[in-house]
Amino acid sequence: MAKVTPFLMFQGNAEEAMNYYTSLIDKSEVTRITRYGPGEPGEEGSVMQAVFNLNGQEIMCIDSNIQHDFTFTPSFSLFLTCDTEEEIDRLYEKLSEGGGVLMPMGDYGFSKKFGWINDKFGVSWQLTLPH
Template identity: 35%
Template sequence: MPKTTPCLWFDTQAEDAAQFYTSIFPSSAIVDVTRYGPGAPRPEGMVMTVTFVLDGQEYVALNGGPEFTFSEAISFQVSCASQADVDEYWSRLTDGGEEGPCGWLKDRYGLSWQIVPTALRDLLADPDPGRSQRAMQAMLQMKKIDIAELQRAADQA
């Protein structure tokens, strides 16, 4: 059966990025590194691809050149069970990167991530439309998601 593997295009930082990501996520490792050979479009010996696994999901990082960069059109969601998880992933992934609105951030390589507490999903799916809307309005005012603040907003009558 076919398998999908996201391939992330970098200029020259594929190996650094893979090391950074595998240092953040549990059960993660670099699996393979390939290098450009003679006659290739990049210097011989330069890292071409890095295959790595983040908590069971395989990725490939490619040093393809400066022609393409990341945009918010593609992002990775990190589902977090607790505020401690939100805080940890937010802190580590924004190190050298930048905070965005509503739980979005860009890491130091320009890749977009969404740090999403499961509590947010639960509140937005609440059968009471008032609770759901109040949680949504609170989330729209945040950068890093604050679960306690979402709960307070949802519970206001």
């Protein structure tokens, strides 16, 4: 096995999500996008497969060309270890906009500050600031 890569399936907004995430997290970028062309199974121009990097963590994603009765669940989340209080507060605020709070920002004993949210795309994020 060469590596294990998290994989996110969106329903038409993969590129918007990747651009949003890479704009919020330092040292992040979209590294590859393959789009559906004319006559292919997905909507022309949508993301057939893409790879983006969040501060060294590679993540793959697609725009599903099949409508599903499911989306993301908090059972799987992206866990961010922040360096400063300003960073965790900024990310918590931005990532929770249009989403929902699963655990409000607070001190739960296992870190100085912790919050768990779903973003506007339905992806779950855990943010921590270690002691």
